[in-house]
Amino acid sequence: MAGRSGRVTEGIGSGHLEDNDAPGPPAQQQRPARARPPGIMGALILALAFASFVPLLIATYALCFSARPPGGGDPSRDLSLLAIAAVSALAGVAMLWRLVRSAARRAESPASQALRPPGRDAAAAAPARTASPAGGSREDVDVLMDTFSRALGSIEQQAAEIDQFTARLDSAYKEIESSSARLKEFSFKDEVTGLYNRRFFSIRLEEEVSRYRRFNHPVSVVLLDLDAFKAINDGLGHAAGDETLRGMAEILLKHSRGINVICRYGGDEFAVLLVETSKAGARLYADRIRDIVPTHRFSHGRRITASFGIASLPEDVAPAPDEIIRAADEALYAAKRAGKNRVSLHGDSTPPRPSDEPPEARNRE
Numbered sequence: 001m002a003g004r005s006g007r008v009t010e011g012i013g014s015g016h017l018e019d020n021d022a023p024g025p026p027a028q029q030q031r032p033a034r035a036r037p038p039g040i041m042g043a044l045i046l047a048l049a050f051a052s053f054v055p056l057l058i059a060t061y062a063l064c065f066s067a068r069p070p071g072g073g074d075p076s077r078d079l080s081l082l083a084i085a086a087v088s089a090l091a092g093v094a095m096l097w098r099l100v101r102s103a104a105r106r107a108e109s110p111a112s113q114a115l116r117p118p119g120r121d122a123a124a125a126a127p128a129r130t131a132s133p134a135g136g137s138r139e140d141v142d143v144l145m146d147t148f149s150r151a152l153g154s155i156e157q158q159a160a161e162i163d164q165f166t167a168r169l170d171s172a173y174k175e176i177e178s179s180s181a182r183l184k185e186f187s188f189k190d191e192v193t194g195l196y197n198r199r200f201f202s203i204r205l206e207e208e209v210s211r212y213r214r215f216n217h218p219v220s221v222v223l224l225d226l227d228a229f230k231a232i233n234d235g236l237g238h239a240a241g242d243e244t245l246r247g248m249a250e251i252l253l254k255h256s257r258g259i260n261v262i263c264r265y266g267g268d269e270f271a272v273l274l275v276e277t278s279k280a281g282a283r284l285y286a287d288r289i290r291d292i293v294p295t296h297r298f299s300h301g302r303r304i305t306a307s308f309g310i311a312s313l314p315e316d317v318a319p320a321p322d323e324i325i326r327a328a329d330e331a332l333y334a335a336k337r338a339g340k341n342r343v344s345l346h347g348d349s350t351p352p353r354p355s356d357e358p359p360e361a362r363n364r365e
Contacts, residue, residue, distance in 0.1 A: 043099060049092065060165070089155075096148055103141045190264040192242050193249035201263040201271055205321045208275060212313050220274040220282035220312040221328045224289070227305045227340045229268035240300045241268075247298045248306070255289060271328075279312035279345065286310055286343040294341075305341035307332060316346045 188200035196204075208219045226248060233241040245268065252262045252270060261273035274282050286308040293306045309332025317323040327346040335344035 043095065046095065060162070096151065100144060100148055103144045193245050193264050195249050195252075195270075196261060196263040198263060198265050198271075201261060201265065201273065202321065204261045205273055205324070208273060209313070209319050209321050209324070213319050216314070217276055218278045218313060219324075220277045220279060220310060221324050222272040222274060222282055222286050223265065223309045223325075223328045223332045224270050224272070224286070224306045225332060225336070226268040227307060229304075232300065232302065232304075236300050236302075243299045244268075244304060247296060248293070248304075251289065251292055251296055255292060256285075277312075279310065279315045282310045282312055283343065283345065290341065290343055307335040307340050308343040309333070309335055309346070310343065311346040 188196055190197045205221070211217055212219050226244065229241065229244065232244055245264070248270065249262070249264070252272065256262055256272065257275075259275045261275070263271050263273075265271040272285075274285060277285070290306060290308060294303055296304070298304060309328045309330070311317060311324050311327030311331060313319055313324060317327045331344040331346040331348065334348055335342045338344065
């Protein structure tokens with residue numbers, strides 16, 4: 001037993017091994033699988049979202065809400081949204097640029113190692129070649145560049161669509177503004193004479209009375225009525241009456257200041273709002289118009305005269321639109337009763353008017 005153990009020990013010591021213990025050929029070392037950089041797809045998606053989707057969404061929202069009628073929008077909010085969209089686009093482009101540069105650096109490292117001499121620093125070059133093959137890195141760069149090119153193409157297409165959409169919105173907004181201005185003008189204009197109507201006159205009179213309350217600036221109202229206008233309508237027809245009204249409108253526009261408000265108040269009655277004009281100035285204006293009317297050549301050839309009533313702030317009434325209109329109407333009624341073709345100021349002695357007859361219903365011939 002001891003001799004057998006000695007032979008076994010001697011065999012082991014001499015290096016003789018059994019056939020099944022003999023070492024085989026060295027196993028080929030397998031390459032580790034090339035792993036993609038963690039999070040590259042997530043970063044790419046996030047960069048594309050910042051560069052294209054988010055700016056498009058914000059810009060569309062801002063443009064939709066900016067195409068509203070005047071006064072309905074908030075320019076500061078729209079500018080803020082567009083600024084956020086621009087910042088988001090810049091951030092997305094910066095992220096894409098960083099991804100491309102990172103991929104390019106990874107591709108340059110194995111390429112430079114491949115250019116080294118075979119015998120130099122082989123021990124240090126082997127792990128690098130094993131971990132990151134040059135072919136795989138070049139493939140990643142190609143894929144990333146292709147994705148980046150498609151993203152840029154998509155951004156350019158979306159920018160062109162936004163430009164077209166903006167142009168359409170701008171055109172629609174201008175059409176809405178133009179239509180609104182025309183409708184507003186039509187609602188404030190008299191169809192026969194082209195002057196402002198009574199509605200617009202009432203609005204402007206309220207504004208001027210408010211200015212008088214704040215700044216104590218004078219304001220006067222002149223009401224004038226054509227004498228014997230009913231005879232022209234009855235004898236020559238309504239077409240001749242309309243021509244007479246248009247001729248009177250031309251006289252008032254030609255001999256009035258641009259800041260004065262001239263309107264057809266109703267029928268053959270006109271109203272003139274004299275801004276920044278005292279009672280004395282209103283009297284001079286009315287006398288000048290009264291002298292011009294009889295000398296004007298109307299199409300029907302008849303001589304026309306007019307009667308005038310004047311009321312002013314602060315001389316005549318309390319600062320209220322209804323009060324100053326009532327005072328001017330009383331003065332006009334006094335001019336009619338006194339013989340027509342004359343100017344009457346509020347405060348002149350006038351015969352009482354019947355209380356059951358409103359000013360608009362009186363027939364001033």
